[in-house]
Amino acid sequence: MTDEPVEAADVRRVADLARVELDESAVEAFTAEFQDILGYFDALEEVPAVESEPDLVNVMRADEVQPSLSQEDALRNASESEDGRFKGPRVS
Amino acid sequence: MSLNAFITRTEIEGETEGPLADTTVAVKDNISTEGVRTTCGSEMLEEYVPPYDATVVSRLKAAGATIVGKTNMDEFGMGTTTETSAFGPTRNPVDEDHVPGGSSGGSAAAVKNGDADVALGSDTGGSIRCPAAFTGTVGIKPTYGLVSRYGLVAYANSLEQIGPIASTVREAAELLSVIAGPDEHDGTTREAGAAVDYAAVADGDVEGLTIGIPTELVEGSEPGVRERFEAGLETLREQGARTVEVDLPSVEYAVAAYYVIAMSEASSNLARFDGVRYGVSGGFEGDWNEAFAKSRSDGFGEEVIRRILLGTFALSEGYHDKYYKQAQEARSWVKQDFDAAFEEADVLATPTMPVLPPKLGESLDDPLQMYRIDANTVPVNLANLPAISVPVGEHEGLPVGFQLIGPAFGEEQIIRAGSALE
DSSP, X not given: OOSSOOOHHHHHHHHHHTTOOOOHHHHHHHHHHHHHHHHHHGGGGGOOOOOOOOOOXXXXXXXXXXXXXXXXXXXXXXXXXXXXXXOOOXXX | OOOOOEEEEEEEOOOSSSTTTTOEEEEXXXXXXXXXXXOTTOGXXXXXXXXXXXXXXXXXXXXXXXXXXXXXXXXXXXXXXXXXXXXXXOOBTTBTTBOOOSSSXXXXXXXXXXXXXXXXXEESSSXXXXXXXXXXXXXXXXXXTTBOOTTBOOSOTTTOEEEEEESSXXXXXXXXXXXXXXXXXXXXXXXXTXXXXXXXXXXXXXXXXXXXXXXXXXXXXXXXXXXXXXXXXXXXXXXXXXXXXXXXXXXXGHHHHHHHHHHHHHHXXXXXXXXXXXXXXXXXXXXXXXXXXXXXXXXXXXXXXXXXXXXXHHHSTTTTIIIIIHHHHHHHHHHHHHHHHHHHOSEEEEEXXXXXXXXXXXXXXXXXXXXXXXXXXXXXXXXXXXXXEEEEEEETTEEEEEEEEOSTTOHHHHHHHHHTTO
16 A cells, blocks of 8 residues: 555546546546555665666767658658648647 | 467568578567558557568568568557457467467467467567466567667667567577667667577586576465476486575565556657557547547557556656656666676576466456566566576476576577576
8 A cells, every 4th residue: 555545636637647538437446556556666665775887878879861761651650641741639 | 269369460571591581480569560560459559550660670581581470469568468459369379268478479379379480579577488488488588788679669668678489499599699789770789699699509508507596586486387497497407507596685676666667668658649640540629638638548458558647657746756766776776686696696597477377367357466477577677687488398287487587698598508498
Protein backbone atom coordinates (compact mmCIF):
# COMPACT_ATOMS: atom_id res chain seq x y z
CA MET A 1 0.00 0.00 0.00
CA THR A 2 1.30 3.44 -0.82
CA ASP A 3 1.46 5.94 2.06
CA GLU A 4 -1.03 8.28 0.43
CA PRO A 5 -4.21 6.74 -0.95
CA VAL A 6 -4.57 7.00 -4.72
CA GLU A 7 -7.78 8.80 -5.57
CA ALA A 8 -9.89 8.89 -8.70
CA ALA A 9 -8.88 12.54 -9.11
CA ASP A 10 -5.21 11.49 -9.35
CA VAL A 11 -5.99 9.02 -12.13
CA ARG A 12 -8.05 11.64 -13.99
CA ARG A 13 -5.25 14.20 -13.65
CA VAL A 14 -2.62 11.77 -14.98
CA ALA A 15 -4.90 10.66 -17.84
CA ASP A 16 -5.34 14.30 -18.74
CA LEU A 17 -1.57 14.88 -18.73
CA ALA A 18 -1.04 11.75 -20.83
CA ARG A 19 -3.85 12.71 -23.24
CA VAL A 20 -5.83 9.51 -22.76
CA GLU A 21 -9.64 9.58 -22.61
CA LEU A 22 -10.91 7.33 -19.78
CA ASP A 23 -14.50 6.45 -18.98
CA GLU A 24 -15.65 6.29 -15.35
CA SER A 25 -15.37 2.51 -15.02
CA ALA A 26 -11.76 2.65 -16.25
CA VAL A 27 -10.97 5.43 -13.77
CA GLU A 28 -12.39 3.30 -10.98
CA ALA A 29 -10.48 0.15 -11.99
CA PHE A 30 -7.15 1.97 -12.41
CA THR A 31 -7.59 3.77 -9.07
CA ALA A 32 -7.78 0.46 -7.20
CA GLU A 33 -4.89 -1.10 -9.15
CA PHE A 34 -2.60 1.90 -8.90
CA GLN A 35 -2.88 1.76 -5.11
CA ASP A 36 -1.29 -1.71 -5.19
CA ILE A 37 1.26 -1.04 -7.93
CA LEU A 38 2.47 2.31 -6.59
CA GLY A 39 2.57 0.76 -3.12
CA TYR A 40 4.95 -1.85 -4.53
CA PHE A 41 7.07 0.91 -6.12
CA ASP A 42 7.26 2.67 -2.72
CA ALA A 43 9.90 0.09 -1.71
CA LEU A 44 12.34 2.09 -3.87
CA GLU A 45 12.51 4.62 -1.04
CA GLU A 46 14.74 2.14 0.82
CA VAL A 47 17.34 2.14 -1.98
CA PRO A 48 20.57 3.82 -0.84
CA ALA A 49 22.32 6.52 -2.86
CA VAL A 50 24.91 4.85 -5.09
CA GLU A 51 28.17 6.28 -6.36
CA SER A 52 28.17 5.74 -10.09
CA GLU A 53 30.38 6.88 -12.89
CA PRO A 54 28.36 6.62 -16.07
CA ASP A 55 30.56 5.99 -19.10
CA LEU A 56 28.64 8.36 -21.30
CA VAL A 57 30.02 10.04 -24.40
CA ASN A 58 28.43 12.50 -26.78
CA VAL A 59 27.77 11.11 -30.22
CA MET A 60 27.00 14.32 -32.07
CA ARG A 61 27.41 14.50 -35.82
CA ALA A 62 27.74 17.57 -38.01
CA ASP A 63 24.39 19.19 -38.75
CA GLU A 64 24.38 18.45 -42.45
CA VAL A 65 21.49 17.63 -44.74
CA GLN A 66 21.31 13.89 -45.35
CA PRO A 67 19.04 11.72 -47.48
CA SER A 68 15.63 11.27 -45.89
CA LEU A 69 12.11 10.09 -46.68
CA SER A 70 10.32 11.67 -49.62
CA GLN A 71 7.34 13.86 -48.78
CA GLU A 72 5.08 11.25 -50.36
CA ASP A 73 6.48 8.46 -48.15
CA ALA A 74 6.29 10.59 -45.04
CA LEU A 75 2.59 11.29 -45.66
CA ARG A 76 1.66 7.77 -46.68
CA ASN A 77 0.48 6.62 -43.21
CA ALA A 78 -1.49 9.76 -42.33
CA SER A 79 -5.26 9.44 -42.29
CA GLU A 80 -5.60 12.91 -43.85
CA SER A 81 -3.25 15.22 -45.66
CA GLU A 82 -3.68 18.41 -47.65
CA ASP A 83 -1.35 20.06 -50.17
CA GLY A 84 1.55 17.83 -49.16
CA ARG A 85 1.08 18.43 -45.45
CA PHE A 86 -0.33 16.49 -42.51
CA LYS A 87 -3.84 17.55 -41.58
CA GLY A 88 -4.51 17.73 -37.86
CA PRO A 89 -7.32 18.89 -35.60
CA ARG A 90 -7.59 22.58 -34.79
CA VAL A 91 -5.11 23.84 -32.25
CA SER A 92 -7.61 25.34 -29.79
CA MET B 1 -5.85 -25.12 -34.14
CA SER B 2 -3.79 -22.18 -35.30
CA LEU B 3 -1.08 -20.99 -32.94
CA ASN B 4 -1.61 -17.40 -34.12
CA ALA B 5 2.16 -16.95 -34.20
CA PHE B 6 2.06 -14.51 -37.12
CA ILE B 7 0.23 -11.23 -37.57
CA THR B 8 1.28 -10.95 -41.22
CA ARG B 9 2.60 -13.75 -43.45
CA THR B 10 4.89 -12.51 -46.17
CA GLU B 11 7.86 -13.55 -48.24
CA ILE B 12 10.72 -11.11 -48.44
CA GLU B 13 13.62 -12.59 -50.39
CA GLY B 14 17.14 -11.60 -49.43
CA GLU B 15 20.32 -11.76 -51.49
CA THR B 16 21.01 -15.10 -53.16
CA GLU B 17 24.23 -15.70 -51.27
CA GLY B 18 25.31 -15.17 -47.70
CA PRO B 19 25.52 -16.89 -44.34
CA LEU B 20 21.72 -17.08 -44.07
CA ALA B 21 20.95 -18.19 -47.65
CA ASP B 22 18.31 -20.95 -47.43
CA THR B 23 17.40 -19.78 -43.92
CA THR B 24 13.87 -18.60 -43.12
CA VAL B 25 13.49 -15.92 -40.47
CA ALA B 26 10.41 -14.68 -38.61
CA VAL B 27 10.59 -11.07 -37.44
CA LYS B 28 8.79 -9.61 -34.43
CA ASP B 29 6.17 -7.11 -35.50
CA ASN B 30 7.78 -4.12 -33.77
CA ILE B 31 10.76 -4.27 -36.17
CA SER B 32 10.19 -2.15 -39.28
CA THR B 33 9.97 -3.84 -42.68
CA GLU B 34 9.73 -1.59 -45.72
CA GLY B 35 6.39 -2.08 -47.48
CA VAL B 36 5.14 -4.71 -45.01
CA ARG B 37 2.85 -3.57 -42.20
CA THR B 38 4.38 -3.40 -38.73
CA THR B 39 1.64 -3.32 -36.11
CA CYS B 40 3.43 -3.75 -32.75
CA GLY B 41 0.48 -5.96 -31.85
CA SER B 42 -1.65 -2.82 -31.60
CA GLU B 43 -4.83 -1.55 -33.23
CA MET B 44 -3.10 1.82 -33.23
CA LEU B 45 -0.74 0.61 -35.97
CA GLU B 46 -3.03 -1.95 -37.62
CA GLU B 47 -2.54 -0.32 -41.03
CA TYR B 48 0.92 1.20 -40.55
CA VAL B 49 3.35 0.36 -43.37
CA PRO B 50 6.90 1.55 -42.66
CA PRO B 51 8.66 3.36 -45.52
CA TYR B 52 12.06 1.93 -44.51
CA ASP B 53 13.76 -1.19 -43.14
CA ALA B 54 15.19 -1.52 -39.66
CA THR B 55 18.97 -1.98 -39.75
CA VAL B 56 18.63 -5.59 -38.56
CA VAL B 57 16.24 -6.29 -41.47
CA SER B 58 18.70 -4.80 -43.99
CA ARG B 59 21.37 -7.06 -42.48
CA LEU B 60 19.13 -10.14 -42.73
CA LYS B 61 18.48 -9.41 -46.39
CA ALA B 62 22.16 -8.83 -47.11
CA ALA B 63 22.96 -12.16 -45.42
CA GLY B 64 20.59 -13.97 -47.80
CA ALA B 65 17.76 -14.69 -45.36
CA THR B 66 14.14 -15.07 -46.42
CA ILE B 67 11.71 -13.30 -44.09
CA VAL B 68 8.53 -15.37 -43.83
CA GLY B 69 6.40 -13.20 -41.61
CA LYS B 70 5.89 -10.69 -38.84
CA THR B 71 5.20 -12.32 -35.52
CA ASN B 72 2.60 -11.77 -32.85
CA MET B 73 3.59 -9.97 -29.67
CA ASP B 74 2.27 -8.28 -26.58
CA GLU B 75 1.07 -4.83 -27.59
CA PHE B 76 4.16 -2.59 -27.94
CA GLY B 77 6.14 -5.29 -26.10
CA MET B 78 4.19 -4.79 -22.89
CA GLY B 79 3.49 -8.20 -21.43
CA THR B 80 4.93 -11.56 -20.47
CA THR B 81 2.44 -13.88 -22.21
CA THR B 82 1.59 -12.50 -25.71
CA GLU B 83 -2.00 -12.19 -24.52
CA THR B 84 -2.16 -8.38 -24.68
CA SER B 85 -1.89 -8.42 -28.52
CA ALA B 86 -4.79 -6.71 -30.28
CA PHE B 87 -4.64 -9.64 -32.72
CA GLY B 88 -5.42 -12.30 -30.11
CA PRO B 89 -3.08 -14.46 -28.03
CA THR B 90 -0.47 -16.85 -29.43
CA ARG B 91 -0.60 -20.46 -28.23
CA ASN B 92 2.39 -22.42 -27.00
CA PRO B 93 3.27 -25.16 -29.53
CA VAL B 94 4.45 -27.41 -26.67
CA ASP B 95 0.96 -27.32 -25.10
CA GLU B 96 -1.68 -25.18 -26.76
CA ASP B 97 -3.56 -24.55 -23.51
CA HIS B 98 -0.58 -22.58 -22.26
CA VAL B 99 0.93 -19.21 -23.16
CA PRO B 100 4.21 -19.09 -25.12
CA GLY B 101 5.54 -16.30 -22.91
CA GLY B 102 6.14 -12.78 -24.08
CA SER B 103 6.43 -10.33 -25.40
CA SER B 104 8.19 -12.09 -28.33
CA GLY B 105 5.81 -15.07 -28.03
CA GLY B 106 5.00 -15.23 -31.74
CA SER B 107 8.69 -15.43 -32.68
CA ALA B 108 9.39 -18.27 -30.22
CA ALA B 109 6.24 -20.17 -31.23
CA ALA B 110 7.12 -19.84 -34.94
CA VAL B 111 10.57 -21.36 -34.35
CA LYS B 112 9.30 -24.13 -32.07
CA ASN B 113 6.58 -25.03 -34.56
CA GLY B 114 8.99 -25.11 -37.52
CA ASP B 115 7.33 -22.17 -39.31
CA ALA B 116 10.71 -20.42 -39.46
CA ASP B 117 14.28 -21.65 -38.94
CA VAL B 118 15.14 -18.74 -36.65
CA ALA B 119 13.49 -15.53 -35.47
CA LEU B 120 14.16 -12.04 -34.18
CA GLY B 121 12.61 -10.79 -30.97
CA SER B 122 13.20 -7.80 -28.75
CA ASP B 123 13.98 -7.86 -25.04
CA THR B 124 13.20 -4.93 -22.74
CA GLY B 125 12.87 -6.86 -19.48
CA GLY B 126 13.07 -10.46 -20.62
CA SER B 127 10.90 -10.51 -23.74
CA ILE B 128 13.26 -12.80 -25.69
CA ARG B 129 14.36 -15.06 -22.82
CA CYS B 130 10.89 -15.59 -21.36
CA PRO B 131 9.29 -17.01 -24.51
CA ALA B 132 12.45 -19.00 -25.26
CA ALA B 133 12.16 -20.58 -21.79
CA PHE B 134 8.41 -21.22 -22.11
CA THR B 135 8.68 -22.85 -25.56
CA GLY B 136 11.92 -24.81 -25.12
CA THR B 137 13.94 -22.70 -27.56
CA VAL B 138 17.16 -20.68 -27.25
CA GLY B 139 17.04 -16.89 -26.91
CA ILE B 140 19.82 -14.33 -26.58
CA LYS B 141 19.45 -10.83 -25.15
CA PRO B 142 22.62 -9.07 -26.40
CA THR B 143 24.66 -6.50 -24.48
CA TYR B 144 23.14 -3.03 -24.82
CA GLY B 145 24.82 -1.42 -27.83
CA LEU B 146 25.78 -4.62 -29.68
CA VAL B 147 22.73 -4.58 -31.98
CA SER B 148 21.22 -1.53 -33.68
CA ARG B 149 17.75 -0.42 -32.54
CA TYR B 150 17.21 1.71 -35.65
CA GLY B 151 13.77 0.79 -36.96
CA LEU B 152 12.67 -0.90 -33.73
CA VAL B 153 9.49 0.87 -32.61
CA ALA B 154 10.65 2.19 -29.25
CA TYR B 155 9.08 1.17 -25.95
CA ALA B 156 11.91 1.80 -23.43
CA ASN B 157 15.07 2.80 -25.29
CA SER B 158 17.55 2.54 -22.43
CA LEU B 159 16.64 -1.11 -21.78
CA GLU B 160 15.74 -2.83 -25.04
CA GLN B 161 17.79 -4.83 -27.51
CA ILE B 162 16.89 -6.91 -30.57
CA GLY B 163 18.13 -10.51 -30.42
CA PRO B 164 17.81 -14.01 -31.87
CA ILE B 165 15.54 -16.96 -31.02
CA ALA B 166 16.45 -20.39 -32.48
CA SER B 167 16.28 -24.13 -31.87
CA THR B 168 19.96 -24.46 -30.99
CA VAL B 169 22.62 -22.25 -29.42
CA ARG B 170 24.69 -22.42 -32.61
CA GLU B 171 21.83 -21.17 -34.82
CA ALA B 172 21.04 -18.34 -32.41
CA ALA B 173 24.73 -17.41 -32.38
CA GLU B 174 24.90 -17.41 -36.20
CA LEU B 175 21.97 -15.00 -36.35
CA LEU B 176 23.58 -12.81 -33.71
CA SER B 177 26.76 -12.54 -35.82
CA VAL B 178 24.67 -11.27 -38.74
CA ILE B 179 22.85 -8.54 -36.81
CA ALA B 180 25.63 -7.41 -34.42
CA GLY B 181 27.81 -4.36 -34.99
CA PRO B 182 27.79 -0.57 -35.07
CA ASP B 183 25.27 1.42 -37.07
CA GLU B 184 25.50 5.08 -38.02
CA HIS B 185 21.73 5.34 -37.50
CA ASP B 186 21.97 4.34 -33.82
CA GLY B 187 24.38 6.36 -31.72
CA THR B 188 24.18 3.88 -28.85
CA THR B 189 25.82 1.07 -30.85
CA ARG B 190 29.44 0.20 -30.12
CA GLU B 191 32.37 -1.36 -31.97
CA ALA B 192 32.90 -4.05 -29.33
CA GLY B 193 31.84 -7.56 -30.32
CA ALA B 194 31.08 -6.62 -33.94
CA ALA B 195 33.50 -8.92 -35.73
CA VAL B 196 33.12 -12.02 -33.56
CA ASP B 197 32.04 -15.34 -35.07
CA TYR B 198 29.64 -16.27 -32.28
CA ALA B 199 28.71 -19.65 -33.77
CA ALA B 200 32.35 -20.77 -33.60
CA VAL B 201 32.37 -20.51 -29.80
CA ALA B 202 29.34 -22.79 -29.36
CA ASP B 203 31.77 -25.65 -28.68
CA GLY B 204 30.52 -26.75 -25.26
CA ASP B 205 33.91 -26.25 -23.58
CA VAL B 206 33.31 -25.23 -19.95
CA GLU B 207 36.44 -26.76 -18.44
CA GLY B 208 37.67 -24.37 -15.73
CA LEU B 209 34.70 -21.99 -16.04
CA THR B 210 33.44 -20.44 -12.79
CA ILE B 211 29.66 -20.08 -12.63
CA GLY B 212 28.17 -17.77 -9.99
CA ILE B 213 24.77 -18.63 -8.53
CA PRO B 214 22.88 -15.61 -7.17
CA THR B 215 20.83 -17.29 -4.45
CA GLU B 216 18.33 -14.39 -4.43
CA LEU B 217 17.29 -15.33 -7.98
CA VAL B 218 17.02 -19.07 -7.39
CA GLU B 219 15.08 -19.30 -4.15
CA GLY B 220 11.87 -17.79 -5.51
CA SER B 221 11.43 -20.45 -8.20
CA GLU B 222 8.76 -23.16 -8.25
CA PRO B 223 10.09 -26.57 -7.11
CA GLY B 224 9.80 -28.15 -10.58
CA VAL B 225 11.74 -25.28 -12.16
CA ARG B 226 14.37 -25.41 -9.45
CA GLU B 227 14.83 -29.16 -9.94
CA ARG B 228 15.55 -28.71 -13.65
CA PHE B 229 17.87 -25.79 -12.90
CA GLU B 230 19.89 -27.86 -10.40
CA ALA B 231 20.13 -30.67 -12.96
CA GLY B 232 21.50 -28.14 -15.48
CA LEU B 233 24.14 -27.01 -13.00
CA GLU B 234 25.12 -30.62 -12.42
CA THR B 235 25.54 -31.13 -16.19
CA LEU B 236 27.91 -28.16 -16.30
CA ARG B 237 29.88 -29.36 -13.26
CA GLU B 238 30.28 -32.80 -14.84
CA GLN B 239 31.96 -31.08 -17.79
CA GLY B 240 34.51 -29.30 -15.63
CA ALA B 241 32.77 -26.07 -14.55
CA ARG B 242 32.91 -24.91 -10.94
CA THR B 243 30.00 -23.21 -9.17
CA VAL B 244 30.14 -20.57 -6.43
CA GLU B 245 27.42 -18.65 -4.63
CA VAL B 246 27.31 -14.91 -5.24
CA ASP B 247 25.31 -12.21 -3.54
CA LEU B 248 23.16 -9.65 -5.37
CA PRO B 249 21.35 -7.75 -2.57
CA SER B 250 20.06 -5.06 -4.97
CA VAL B 251 17.90 -7.42 -7.03
CA GLU B 252 15.13 -7.22 -4.44
CA TYR B 253 14.43 -3.76 -5.87
CA ALA B 254 15.05 -4.57 -9.53
CA VAL B 255 11.47 -5.31 -10.60
CA ALA B 256 10.11 -2.08 -9.12
CA ALA B 257 12.99 -0.08 -10.62
CA TYR B 258 12.57 -1.76 -13.98
CA TYR B 259 8.87 -1.03 -14.22
CA VAL B 260 9.22 2.59 -13.12
CA ILE B 261 11.95 3.21 -15.74
CA ALA B 262 10.22 1.24 -18.52
CA MET B 263 6.85 2.88 -17.91
CA SER B 264 8.40 6.35 -17.71
CA GLU B 265 10.20 5.85 -21.03
CA ALA B 266 7.02 4.36 -22.52
CA SER B 267 4.93 7.36 -21.49
CA SER B 268 7.36 9.58 -23.36
CA ASN B 269 7.92 7.33 -26.40
CA LEU B 270 4.25 6.63 -26.98
CA ALA B 271 3.37 10.34 -26.90
CA ARG B 272 4.04 10.34 -30.65
CA PHE B 273 0.86 8.36 -31.31
CA ASP B 274 -1.60 11.16 -31.89
CA GLY B 275 -3.38 9.79 -34.96
CA VAL B 276 -2.10 12.57 -37.23
CA ARG B 277 1.04 11.19 -38.91
CA TYR B 278 0.10 7.52 -38.45
CA GLY B 279 -2.17 5.42 -36.30
CA VAL B 280 -5.85 5.54 -35.43
CA SER B 281 -7.22 9.01 -36.12
CA GLY B 282 -9.18 10.73 -33.36
CA GLY B 283 -11.07 12.62 -36.06
CA PHE B 284 -11.42 16.35 -36.39
CA GLU B 285 -14.06 17.15 -33.79
CA GLY B 286 -12.98 19.20 -30.81
CA ASP B 287 -9.51 20.64 -30.29
CA TRP B 288 -6.13 18.94 -30.67
CA ASN B 289 -6.06 17.60 -27.11
CA GLU B 290 -9.53 16.07 -27.40
CA ALA B 291 -8.82 14.47 -30.77
CA PHE B 292 -5.44 13.25 -29.50
CA ALA B 293 -6.99 11.71 -26.34
CA LYS B 294 -9.69 10.00 -28.40
CA SER B 295 -7.14 8.56 -30.83
CA ARG B 296 -5.18 7.10 -27.94
CA SER B 297 -8.11 5.62 -26.03
CA ASP B 298 -9.39 4.05 -29.29
CA GLY B 299 -6.01 2.75 -30.46
CA PHE B 300 -4.29 1.52 -27.29
CA GLY B 301 -5.17 -1.58 -25.28
CA GLU B 302 -5.54 -1.74 -21.52
CA GLU B 303 -1.97 -2.72 -20.57
CA VAL B 304 -0.50 0.03 -22.75
CA ILE B 305 -2.78 2.63 -21.17
CA ARG B 306 -1.94 1.28 -17.70
CA ARG B 307 1.79 1.73 -18.34
CA ILE B 308 1.46 5.16 -19.96
CA LEU B 309 -0.54 6.39 -16.97
CA LEU B 310 1.82 4.90 -14.38
CA GLY B 311 4.83 6.28 -16.27
CA THR B 312 3.27 9.73 -16.46
CA PHE B 313 2.56 9.47 -12.73
CA ALA B 314 6.17 8.50 -11.92
CA LEU B 315 7.49 11.49 -13.85
CA SER B 316 4.96 14.02 -12.62
CA GLU B 317 5.70 16.91 -10.29
CA GLY B 318 5.91 15.80 -6.67
CA TYR B 319 6.51 12.13 -7.55
CA HIS B 320 9.59 12.27 -9.78
CA ASP B 321 12.08 12.07 -6.88
CA LYS B 322 10.16 9.36 -5.09
CA TYR B 323 9.82 7.03 -8.06
CA TYR B 324 11.94 7.87 -11.13
CA LYS B 325 15.03 9.18 -9.33
CA GLN B 326 15.04 6.30 -6.85
CA ALA B 327 14.61 3.80 -9.71
CA GLN B 328 17.76 5.23 -11.31
CA GLU B 329 19.61 4.82 -8.00
CA ALA B 330 18.47 1.19 -7.88
CA ARG B 331 19.67 0.73 -11.45
CA SER B 332 23.18 1.96 -10.51
CA TRP B 333 23.17 -0.35 -7.52
CA VAL B 334 22.21 -3.36 -9.66
CA LYS B 335 25.07 -2.57 -12.05
CA GLN B 336 27.49 -2.32 -9.13
CA ASP B 337 26.31 -5.65 -7.71
CA PHE B 338 26.84 -7.39 -11.04
CA ASP B 339 30.33 -5.87 -11.35
CA ALA B 340 31.20 -7.31 -7.93
CA ALA B 341 29.73 -10.72 -8.84
CA PHE B 342 31.85 -10.87 -12.01
CA GLU B 343 34.96 -10.46 -9.85
CA GLU B 344 34.14 -13.89 -8.46
CA ALA B 345 32.61 -15.66 -11.46
CA ASP B 346 32.92 -15.75 -15.27
CA VAL B 347 29.17 -16.08 -15.83
CA LEU B 348 26.09 -16.19 -13.59
CA ALA B 349 23.28 -18.76 -13.77
CA THR B 350 19.60 -18.61 -12.75
CA PRO B 351 16.35 -20.19 -13.86
CA THR B 352 15.13 -17.94 -16.72
CA MET B 353 11.56 -17.81 -15.40
CA PRO B 354 10.64 -18.74 -11.82
CA VAL B 355 7.43 -20.43 -13.01
CA LEU B 356 6.23 -22.83 -15.69
CA PRO B 357 4.22 -21.34 -18.60
CA PRO B 358 0.81 -20.32 -17.22
CA LYS B 359 -2.44 -21.39 -18.86
CA LEU B 360 -4.01 -18.97 -21.33
CA GLY B 361 -6.10 -16.39 -19.47
CA GLU B 362 -4.80 -17.46 -16.08
CA SER B 363 -2.48 -14.57 -15.32
CA LEU B 364 -4.00 -11.45 -16.84
CA ASP B 365 -6.17 -10.35 -13.92
CA ASP B 366 -3.46 -9.14 -11.57
CA PRO B 367 -0.89 -6.87 -13.25
CA LEU B 368 1.34 -6.69 -10.18
CA GLN B 369 1.56 -10.48 -9.98
CA MET B 370 2.42 -10.50 -13.68
CA TYR B 371 5.21 -7.96 -13.25
CA ARG B 372 6.80 -10.02 -10.46
CA ILE B 373 7.45 -13.04 -12.67
CA ASP B 374 10.08 -10.98 -14.50
CA ALA B 375 12.31 -11.05 -11.40
CA ASN B 376 15.17 -13.07 -12.94
CA THR B 377 15.30 -11.36 -16.32
CA VAL B 378 14.93 -7.61 -15.60
CA PRO B 379 18.18 -7.14 -13.60
CA VAL B 380 20.09 -8.01 -16.81
CA ASN B 381 18.42 -5.20 -18.76
CA LEU B 382 18.97 -2.70 -15.93
CA ALA B 383 22.69 -3.53 -16.03
CA ASN B 384 22.88 -3.58 -19.88
CA LEU B 385 24.37 -7.10 -19.82
CA PRO B 386 24.03 -10.06 -22.22
CA ALA B 387 22.10 -13.21 -21.26
CA ILE B 388 21.01 -16.43 -22.92
CA SER B 389 18.15 -18.79 -22.13
CA VAL B 390 18.76 -22.46 -22.99
CA PRO B 391 16.22 -25.28 -22.48
CA VAL B 392 16.97 -27.72 -19.63
CA GLY B 393 14.20 -30.23 -20.07
CA GLU B 394 10.59 -30.21 -18.96
CA HIS B 395 8.53 -30.46 -15.82
CA GLU B 396 4.99 -31.85 -16.14
CA GLY B 397 5.37 -31.62 -19.92
CA LEU B 398 6.26 -27.91 -19.90
CA PRO B 399 9.70 -26.48 -20.79
CA VAL B 400 12.11 -24.93 -18.30
CA GLY B 401 14.76 -22.39 -19.28
CA PHE B 402 18.28 -21.99 -17.86
CA GLN B 403 19.62 -18.43 -17.95
CA LEU B 404 23.33 -17.59 -18.23
CA ILE B 405 24.33 -13.96 -17.71
CA GLY B 406 27.66 -12.56 -18.90
CA PRO B 407 29.67 -9.40 -18.34
CA ALA B 408 29.17 -6.59 -20.88
CA PHE B 409 30.15 -7.83 -24.39
CA GLY B 410 30.73 -11.28 -22.86
CA GLU B 411 28.45 -13.02 -25.39
CA GLU B 412 31.18 -15.55 -26.18
CA GLN B 413 31.25 -16.86 -22.59
CA ILE B 414 27.47 -17.32 -22.31
CA ILE B 415 27.20 -18.92 -25.76
CA ARG B 416 30.00 -21.33 -24.94
CA ALA B 417 28.49 -22.23 -21.56
CA GLY B 418 24.98 -22.44 -23.02
CA SER B 419 26.10 -24.88 -25.68
CA ALA B 420 27.42 -27.21 -22.95
CA LEU B 421 23.82 -27.71 -21.78
CA GLU B 422 22.62 -29.07 -25.13
